[in-house]
Amino acid sequence: MPERVDVAVIGAGPAGLAAAVAAREQGAERVVIVERAERLGGLLPQCIHNGFGLLYFGEDLTGPEYERIFIQRARKAGVESRLESMVLDISPDLEITAASSRHGYAKIKAGAVVLAMGCREKARGALGIPGGRPAGILTAGTCQRYVNMEGFIPGRRFVILGSGDIGMIMARRLTLEGARVEAVVEIMPWPGCLVRNEVQCLHDFGIPLLLEHTVTFIHGETRIQGVTVSRVDGERRPVPGTERFIPCDCLLISAGLIPENELSVRAGVKLDPATGGPLVDENRQTVVPGVFAGGNVVQVHDLVDWVSWEAEAAGRNAARFADRGSMSFRDQVRVRAGENVKYVVPQFISGKEEVTLHLRVTRPGLKAALLLGGKAFKRFRSVRPSEMIIEKVDIGRLSQAVREGELRVDCRIGEEA
Amino acid sequence: MAEETVICIGCPLGCRVRVVLDRRGRVAGMRGAQCRQGEKYVLKELKEPVRTLTTTLRTTDPEFPLLPVRTSRPVLKTLLLDIMKETAGVVLKPPVRCGQVVVPDVAGSGADLVATADWGRRGRGQTRE
Numbered sequence: 001m002p003e004r005v006d007v008a009v010i011g012a013g014p015a016g017l018a019a020a021v022a023a024r025e026q027g028a029e030r031v032v033i034v035e036r037a038e039r040l041g042g043l044l045p046q047c048i049h050n051g052f053g054l055l056y057f058g059e060d061l062t063g064p065e066y067e068r069i070f071i072q073r074a075r076k077a078g079v080e081s082r083l084e085s086m087v088l089d090i091s092p093d094l095e096i097t098a099a100s101s102r103h104g105y106a107k108i109k110a111g112a113v114v115l116a117m118g119c120r121e122k123a124r125g126a127l128g129i130p131g132g133r134p135a136g137i138l139t140a141g142t143c144q145r146y147v148n149m150e151g152f153i154p155g156r157r158f159v160i161l162g163s164g165d166i167g168m169i170m171a172r173r174l175t176l177e178g179a180r181v182e183a184v185v186e187i188m189p190w191p192g193c194l195v196r197n198e199v200q201c202l203h204d205f206g207i208p209l210l211l212e213h214t215v216t217f218i219h220g221e222t223r224i225q226g227v228t229v230s231r232v233d234g235e236r237r238p239v240p241g242t243e244r245f246i247p248c249d250c251l252l253i254s255a256g257l258i259p260e261n262e263l264s265v266r267a268g269v270k271l272d273p274a275t276g277g278p279l280v281d282e283n284r285q286t287v288v289p290g291v292f293a294g295g296n297v298v299q300v301h302d303l304v305d306w307v308s309w310e311a312e313a314a315g316r317n318a319a320r321f322a323d324r325g326s327m328s329f330r331d332q333v334r335v336r337a338g339e340n341v342k343y344v345v346p347q348f349i350s351g352k353e354e355v356t357l358h359l360r361v362t363r364p365g366l367k368a369a370l371l372l373g374g375k376a377f378k379r380f381r382s383v384r385p386s387e388m389i390i391e392k393v394d395i396g397r398l399s400q401a402v403r404e405g406e407l408r409v410d411c412r413i414g415e416e417a
Numbered sequence: 418m419a420e421e422t423v424i425c426i427g428c429p430l431g432c433r434v435r436v437v438l439d440r441r442g443r444v445a446g447m448r449g450a451q452c453r454q455g456e457k458y459v460l461k462e463l464k465e466p467v468r469t470l471t472t473t474l475r476t477t478d479p480e481f482p483l484l485p486v487r488t489s490r491p492v493l494k495t496l497l498l499d500i501m502k503e504t505a506g507v508v509l510k511p512p513v514r515c516g517q518v519v520v521p522d523v524a525g526s527g528a529d530l531v532a533t534a535d536w537g538r539r540g541r542g543q544t545r546e
Contacts, residue, residue: 048485048533049471062471064485064534068515148473151482176472176501195431199424200468204494381451387429 002107005030005080006322007315008096009114010087010263013042015295016116017070017079018308019315023114024077026319032108033074033081034098040074040081041067042118043141044304046148049169051196055305066304082106090267094290111322114314115264115278115286115293119257119300121166127255129161131218134225140166140254144173153177155250159227160184161215163192165302167254172201181207182246184254185229187214187236190364190417192256192386194302215251216243224251257300267291274343275299281330281348282355284314289326292318299345299358302388306358333402338410340365342385351402356392359409361385367414373401374408383411418445423462425455434459467491470500474519475508476536484509484536486519488528499524512537 006028009020012035023031033040044052047063054060057069074081085100096108121139136155144166146154156179160167163186171181184202189212191198202209210229216238217228231242259277261269269278269286277298278286284294294314295307321327333351335344337359344359361368364384370377370391378391389411393401401407418437425432432455437446444463450456469491473483492500503524513519513536520530 045485045534048473048487050469050487060469062485062487062533065515068534148485149483151473151475173472176470176497178501195424195429196426198431199426203424204468382428382430384429 002095002109004109004111005032006111007031007114007318008094008108008110008112009033009116009315010090010096011035011042011116011118011297012037012040012081012083013116013118013295014044014066014070014304014307015118015297015311015314016042016114017067017074017311019114019116019292019294019311019318020079021070021073021077022312022315023319023322024079026316028111028319028322031077031079031319033079034085034087034096034108035081035083036086038084040071040083046141046145047169048148049173052304055303056308063304070308087263090263090291092268092288110290111325112290112292112318113267114311114318115261115269115291115297116295116311116314117260117263117297119259119276119296121257122162122253122255124253126258127161127253129215129218131227132220132224134218134220134223136220136224136249137218137251137253140164140170140252143170143250143252147173147177153179155179155248157182157248158250158252159215159229159246159248160252160254161227162186162253162255163198163209164254164256165193165197167252168193168197168201170252170254171207172205175205175207181205182248183208183210183229185210185213185215185227187212187232190384190386192254194386214238218251219245224249227251257296259297259300261297264291264293264297269293272343272345272347274337275345277345279347280345282346282350282353283317283327283330284310284346285317285321285327285329287329289329290318290321292321299343299388302386306388306390310358333405333407335407335409338371338408340411340413341409344409349398349407351398351407352395354392354394355398356390357409359389359391359411361389361411363413364417365413365415366417369412369414371410371412372397372407373403374410375401377401382417383413384417421463423459425450425458427452427454427458436463466494468494468497470497471533472501472504474504474530477508477510478536481536484513484519485533486530487533488523488526489518489531490528492526492528496524496526500526500530504530509536 044067294311
């Protein structure tokens, strides 16, 4: 007989912890977090830098401090955890199969499930860089773990490919620890990180950011010896004659994050190709009844604060589902990403109550206007793909904007950035 | 007269603010900031650029070889590398509580290095279920 719980949460990072606490506060009796690592917290313990919690707590916290508060909340709220347990499967009728060297093979029947698996980094394989396959090529997050938790630095001279936030944070960290960061190489004409990270991680230390450049060859047989970097044209193709060699003994990849959804798909959850995460409604329910999702598994956030908030909504609604045994999927209105909008979350809404839209633009620009249903909703001095736009839409504006079961979202740009 | 450019980090706009300095290094003019808060930030950044330093210190526990720490308040940007050098040899013994001062007045900055995680005799901040 499988063990019965009210809400099962997959993953014990910031999303899982927030979802579990919210589910308990909503009245769910047994809330269990299933986590493959040996401890709670997910990746927060390796994110030793500050900048967490500015929105959620109004305080500038480091990753470990942010984690500590949520772990304490989870304990206080009576959240149970099953550590060192790898979830292998979630069935559409909400039965979870997990394997663990500590607990053996386990089946858990849940009243509702919250997906909180977070995301993973794109690695070299996803980028298709020609050259050898030497040691010394790793993702920025792996390097972060080595430097901040395990206590060693995997090289002396670094090149960083991609200007994602983790790579920028590591550029600063490695420089402070005495390594040299030769360059950050970004294929797009604009940086992929927050402004504060560009200034405080690169400019502060004089680290060059090569925009519209990419790594076109990796040199070295056993250990990486260096990379060839080329300029790219408007189509992102390398321009012949612009190659130059940069010696390095370590290449960090910081080229973006992908929501981790192998389990979701097994459960029958449908994904949005634009986010890489599940299609969700405003309750953060997926298309599988009783399966909810929150945090970076849904969309890659810029700030952990929003991960926590989104996961809380998922946790609360999972508790409601577990209590009532059902909750309709709100697909009365399809939210559609229009001009210069890469995606909008949630993808489905009821259209009957106020909703918070999360979206990203495709291209940066100045004097931008956010349009809902073709009508101007809000103006921005500047928009960038690296900065998520989050807007609450009240019921009045919403009902004006919905046409034939669709809410179209555009972001028109007045001037190119 | 000299010119300096400061990028404001207050919002996604990231204004590039050009500042004109007179011979004594005082701000004579400023162009490019789109809001008052940006102007304030730029003045502060020119006069006294400060940052919160976060780093790790060695511990005696091979299972948790590092403990994360931060400065108790932002310190002058020019002191960051001095603090790293001064604390390179520090080794901590348990227990350490989150918020505990582990290096007072680090590198003469006036700020303390403070632990940002608990580290008990049984491991870092965690007890097993």
